[in-house]
Amino acid sequence: MAIRRSAAAKINLCLHVVGQRDDGLHDLQSAVAFLDCGEWVEVRKSGCTQLNILGPKAAELPRPDDNLILKAAALFPRHCQTDIRLHKTMPVASGIGGGSADAAATLHAMAALWDLPLPDVAAQVLLGADVPVCMGRSPVLMQGIGAQISPLGDVPALFACLVNPGRGLSTARVFEQLASKSNPPLEPPPPAATEFCAWLKRQRNDLQAPALAAEPMIADVLEALAAQAPLLARMSGSGATCFALFESLAAAQDCASTIQANQRDWWVASGALLI
Numbered sequence: 586m587a588i589r590r591s592a593a594a595k596i597n598l599c600l601h602v603v604g605q606r607d608d609g610l611h612d613l614q615s616a617v618a619f620l621d622c623g624e625w626v627e628v629r630k631s632g633c634t635q636l637n638i639l640g641p642k643a644a645e646l647p648r649p650d651d652n653l654i655l656k657a658a659a660l661f662p663r664h665c666q667t668d669i670r671l672h673k674t675m676p677v678a679s680g681i682g683g684g685s686a687d688a689a690a691t692l693h694a695m696a697a698l699w700d701l702p703l704p705d706v707a708a709q710v711l712l713g714a715d716v717p718v719c720m721g722r723s724p725v726l727m728q729g730i731g732a733q734i735s736p737l738g739d740v741p742a743l744f745a746c747l748v749n750p751g752r753g754l755s756t757a758r759v760f761e762q763l764a765s766k767s768n769p770p771l772e773p774p775p776p777a778a779t780e781f782c783a784w785l786k787r788q789r790n791d792l793q794a795p796a797l798a799a800e801p802m803i804a805d806v807l808e809a810l811a812a813q814a815p816l817l818a819r820m821s822g823s824g825a826t827c828f829a830l831f832e833s834l835a836a837a838q839d840c841a842s843t844i845q846a847n848q849r850d851w852w853v854a855s856g857a858l859l860i
């Protein structure tokens with residue numbers, strides 16, 4: 586029997602860096618939502634644990650032994666030998682949590698396959714700061730280093746276009762280049778869905794400036810998205826993927842096809858935010 590779980594793209598709709606801890610990690614406040622980009626993890630019982638990677642972005646992960654998926658699988662007892670397949674569609678090191686989403690999908694799939702409980706949040710966050718948030722798929726508020734997750738409240742139906750210019754960025758390096766480690770906090774999210782977009786526009790991604798300095802092509806991506814008259818265009822996570830939000834699926838898809846037609850080498854995706 587095979588069990589398949591999808592790994593959705595994580596979008597940091599806003600990301601405030603509000604402090605730095607003694608261990609160097611940063612305290613964050615981020616509204617996070619998800620978009621299904623067709624990436625998945627499939628598991629089946631086997632004589633040994635191994636990972637095979639296929640899909641259009643498989644070549645960006647040449648060494649399966651280093652994969653976060655195998656670190657996630659290692660959280661289960663030794664007898665849980667599992668054959669794992671990853672279908673990779675999201676660009677690697679691109680600020681949309683690909684590795685974390687794959688690790689989260691692996692934890693869900695293996696817990697179901699072996700009828701075991703999920704590893705706790707403390708173990709999840711040791712895999713990666715984005716793993717706890719990627720265990721769910723609905724819009725949430727992420728705080729602390731990534732382990733404190735709470736519901737975001739009433740979010741309207743929104744549609745997104747994601748664009749990545751094909752340049753990987755190191756998350757650690759972007760944090761290092763951040764000018765101020767202690768920035769103004771998020772305004773509390775509004776109770777009513779009708780106020781959500783106005784609230785979101787007033788928030789920031791504090792990693793956008795250092796990522797732009799490291800990779801100037803992000804400015805081209807943001808300009809291309811802004812030209813499609815979205816509700817909002819901003820960078821996700823530590824970049825370089827940027828997103829634009831729209832009120833309709835058709836508008837998000839139009840944005841994606843226009844940008845892809847102009848920039849054949851860029852990675853582009855669109856769809857409804859999961860709610």
Ligand SMILES: C[C@](O)(CO)[C@H](O)COP(=O)(O)OP(=O)(O)OC[C@H]1O[C@@H](n2ccc(N)nc2=O)[C@H](O)[C@@H]1O
Pocket residue numbers: 597600609610611612613615680682685712713714715716729730731756757758760822823
């Ligand atoms: C920027 C975000 O994507 C926002 O959702 C995440 O905080 C990063 O999540 P991630 O890629 O899963 O991060 P990890 O692999 O755990 O950490 C990569 C590096 O990012 C930096 N890092 C990460 C999380 C955090 N709260 N503070 C940090 O300073 C650290 O230098 C760390 O070594």
Ligand SMILES: Nc1ncnc2c1ncn2[C@@H]1O[C@H](COP(=O)(O)OP(=O)(O)OP(=O)(O)O)[C@@H](O)[C@H]1O
Pocket residue numbers: 646651652653654676677678679680681682683684685687688715754756822823824
């Ligand atoms: N399954 C995986 N998918 C993608 N990257 C992985 C995976 N496993 C390990 N990695 C490594 O993790 C690093 C970060 O890649 P990932 O795609 O998770 O970054 P990201 O999208 O910037 O993440 P985040 O938004 O959480 O900072 C890469 O250098 C990659 O080699």
